[in-house]
Amino acid sequence: MPIYFEDISVGETETFGSYTVSRDEIVEFARQYDPQPFHVDGEAAAESPFGGLVASGWHTAAMTMRVLVDGFLERAATRGALGVDELRWYDPVRPGDTLSARTEVVATEPWSDAYGKVDVRVETHVDGEVVCSMVGLILFARREP
Amino acid sequence: MPIYFEDISVGETETFGSYTVSRDEIVEFARQYDPQPFHVDGEAAAESPFGGLVASGWHTAAMTMRVLVDGFLERAATRGALGVDELRWYDPVRPGDTLSARTEVVATEPWSDAYGKVDVRVETHVDGEVVCSMVGLILFARREP
Numbered sequence: 001m002p003i004y005f006e007d008i009s010v011g012e013t014e015t016f017g018s019y020t021v022s023r024d025e026i027v028e029f030a031r032q033y034d035p036q037p038f039h040v041d042g043e044a045a046a047e048s049p050f051g052g053l054v055a056s057g058w059h060t061a062a063m064t065m066r067v068l069v070d071g072f073l074e075r076a077a078t079r080g081a082l083g084v085d086e087l088r089w090y091d092p093v094r095p096g097d098t099l100s101a102r103t104e105v106v107a108t109e110p111w112s113d114a115y116g117k118v119d120v121r122v123e124t125h126v127d128g129e130v131v132c133s134m135v136g137l138i139l140f141a142r143r144e145p
Numbered sequence: 146m147p148i149y150f151e152d153i154s155v156g157e158t159e160t161f162g163s164y165t166v167s168r169d170e171i172v173e174f175a176r177q178y179d180p181q182p183f184h185v186d187g188e189a190a191a192e193s194p195f196g197g198l199v200a201s202g203w204h205t206a207a208m209t210m211r212v213l214v215d216g217f218l219e220r221a222a223t224r225g226a227l228g229v230d231e232l233r234w235y236d237p238v239r240p241g242d243t244l245s246a247r248t249e250v251v252a253t254e255p256w257s258d259a260y261g262k263v264d265v266r267v268e269t270h271v272d273g274e275v276v277c278s279m280v281g282l283i284l285f286a287r288r289e290p
Contacts, residue, residue, distance in 0.1 A: 033207035035214055038225070049224045057226060058210050062178035062203045069180055079194045080183070081202060083233035089226065 002077040004143040005116030010105050016071030017100025017125075019063045021055060026095055029059040054092030060099070060132050061087065064124045067101040077141035079115065087134040097126045106135065115139040147222040149288040150261030155250050161216030162245025162270075164208045166200060171240055174204040199237030205244070205277050206232065209269045212246040222286035224260065232279040242271045251280065260284040 030039030034056035037044035045053040055063075093099065107119040118140055124132035175184030179201035182189035190198040200208075238244065252264040263285055269277035 029207075033211045035211075036218060036223075036225075056207075056210070057228075058203065058207045062174075062201075062207065065201070065203050066178045066180075073181060078181075080181075080237075081234065083202075083231070084229070085231060086228070087230070087232060088228035092225075 003072065003075055003140070004077050005108070005110075005118065005140040006143045008105055008108055008116075008118050008140065010108055012105045013103065014072070015100060015102045017067045018098045019067050019100075020098040021059075021063060021093060021095065023053060023095035026053060026055045026059065026093075029062070030056045034058055050092055052094060054094055055097075057089040057092075057132070060089065060093045060124060061134070063093075063099050064101050064122060064132060064134075067099060067124075068103070068122065071101065072103075076138075079139050079141065082117065082137040082139065084137065085135040087132075089132050091126070091129060091131045093126060093131055099131075100125045110142075111139060114142060114145045116142055148217065148220055148285070149222050150253070150255075150263065150285040151288045153250055153253055153261075153263050153285065155253055158247065158249045159217070160245060160247045162212045163243045164212050164245075165243040166204075166208060166238060166240065168198060168240035171198060171200045171204065171238075174207070175201045179203055195237055197239060199239055200242075202234040202237075202277070205234065205238045205269060206279070208238075208244050209246050209267060209277060209279075212244060212269075213248070213267065216246065217248075221283075224284050224286065227262065227282040227284065229282065230280040232277075234277050236271070236274060236276045238271060238276055244276075245270045255287075256284060259287060261287055 038048040102123045104121045111117040118138050120136045123130045183193040183195050247268045249266045256262040263283050265281045268275045
């Protein structure tokens with residue numbers, strides 16, 4: 001049974017994961033979408049402020065999304081998100097890192113006859129540290145429109 | 146010569162692009178990072194509120210990033226971004242769409258001895274419509290730390 005707007009309460013927290021990223025995947029994503037030297041070139045990355053190859057922040061966000069889809073969005077009656085607030089990258093993700101995600105429902109409000117908006121704070125964790133966070137603004141279908 | 150913090154002024158606007166996305170690329174990205182039915186399954190997408198296959202919002206953001214890297218970030222002395230505010234998806238990107246990006250510098254401030262923070266509003270355009278927008282918080286190296 002899908003997760004509807006009415007099934008979600010402010011304050012709920014959950015933890016999902018995991019996703020382990022390889023050096024090859026970091027380079028492949030960045031060659032296509034973010035070919036800055038510290039994402040695609042190990043030597044240039046070593047001499048950059050990052051001190052080594054790091055994942056694009058967009059790649060970190062995308063991997064976090066995969067964890068959330070596997071964790072609950074694939075069972076949710078959503079029609080996607082309106083957007084994201086306060087996306088922050090605190091520490092870069094590096095080859096071999098394993099990501100997990102912690103979610104907290106911070107607000108819910110009716111959006112239309114058919115949908116409700118749920119604000120979900122998401123933290124991406126690697127080795128117990130928060131490397132990325134954001135607040136997703138997700139539309140969930142209402143069970144009884 | 147790279148673009149330094151001192152080279153950037155509030156109010157500057159530019160337009161960059163383009164990036165054309167195929168159906169195969171939409172599905173490939175989504176299978177890896179956002180395998181919700183409306184991103185990976187044409188039949189399910191046709192029956193969804195989107196009425197057809199649409200790109201993951203994270204894919205739209207990543208393609209926008211590629212346009213920005215090709216347009217100016219590859220020449221910029223940056224050390225990445227602190228994050229993004231007010232990321233919004235207004236209309237989905239569909240197979241065959243061509244994206245371009247419009248940037249406007251909305252704020253600059255010194256961040257440390259070595260870096261300055263530049264807030265850049267980015268709009269992603271398809272056929273003259275804004276499909277996505279965000280404010281990137283980018284660290285540029287100072288020419289004279």
